[in-house]
Amino acid sequence: MISSDVDSLSNNRGIQPKLVAVLGAGAWGSTLANLASATGHNVRLWSRHLECSLAETVDGADIIVSAISMKGVRSVVEQIRSLSFAPETIFLTATKGLEPTTTLTPAQIWQAAFPDHPIVVLCGPNLSKEVQQGLPAATVVASTDITAAETVQMVFSSNRFRVYTNSDPIGVELGGTIKNVIAIAAGVCDGLHLGTNAKAALVTRGLTEIIRIGVAWGAKIETFYGLSGLGDLLATCNSPLSRNYQVGYQLAQGKNLAEILERLEGTAEGVNTTQVLIAKAHQQHISVPITTQVYRLLQAEITPRQALEELMLRDIKPEYNF
Secondary structure, three states, rough: OOHHHHHHHHHHHOOOOEEEEEEEEOEEEEEHHHHHHHHHEEEEEOOOOOOOOOOHHHOOOHHHHHEEOOHHHHHHHHOOOOOOOOOEEEEOOOOOOOOOOOOOOOOHHHHHHHHOOOEEEEEEEOOHHHHHHHOOOEEEEOOHHHHHHHHHHHHHOOOEEEEEEEHHHHHHHHHHHHHHHHHHHHHHHHHOOOHHHHHHHHHHHHHHHHHHHHHHOOOOHEEEEEEHHHHHHHHHOOOOHHHHHHHHHHHHOOOOHHHHHHHHHHOHHHHHHHHHHHHHHHHHOOOOOOHHHHHHOOOOOOOOHHHHHHOOOOOOOOOOOO
């Protein structure tokens, strides 16, 4: 249980303290736990390495936060789906990725297991180390259940962490997921010292690619111009704190992927996401030139410089052609 000596912002707003169960004690899970605790809520934090069981952690929770890596989502869902929860229990997912076997997003996995509960997605330009330092940040919580989104908004909002609501969870989730692929390309660009012009072009075209994929999956275009789309893209493509950026940067420095991933702190979800997106794009005939080059780079089919040169040599065309 995490406690806080900070005056409760939620109580000041007339909101009763919630019991928040955070699943995943990595950098982001711990950060979310501290954010909820700092606003006066009761928090339980779980990981496979802690003594408290998963069932004990989620027992009686008002909000269950999933901040585990993509590869662990299905396992955790299966472990708790047989447990009983109050109808108003909210499931909040803060995982960014796609399941390889099904191409489902984390929220879709949670919703399938708990169809009668509200599912909320949290995503934004939220580098955990900066949030932990108390630096100002903003994020988005999205759900088709606006009341649930507003509840989560009240729980995590503070004078250092501004939370907005959104009614397009698939768009918010895809923005935070696909930008990891673009971040790998951005890291390559910086690692090769190609300059500001090249990177600006890459990130801008990367946003176009994210929108193209998102719209094909049913998301709203405007979502990708918000915090979970453009905002998250800018943060991840410009910070050495981003694990996905580091993968690209180090590839450009001549290191091999296995070596990079072995030394990386945490999971670079963009590596797995790239493979899933390529398969999905081929099925749906979606043009994903940047993702394609990142995929070929990760497969060691081409060098970092060849990947970016092939993007520059693509057929000329109008700028907007979704």
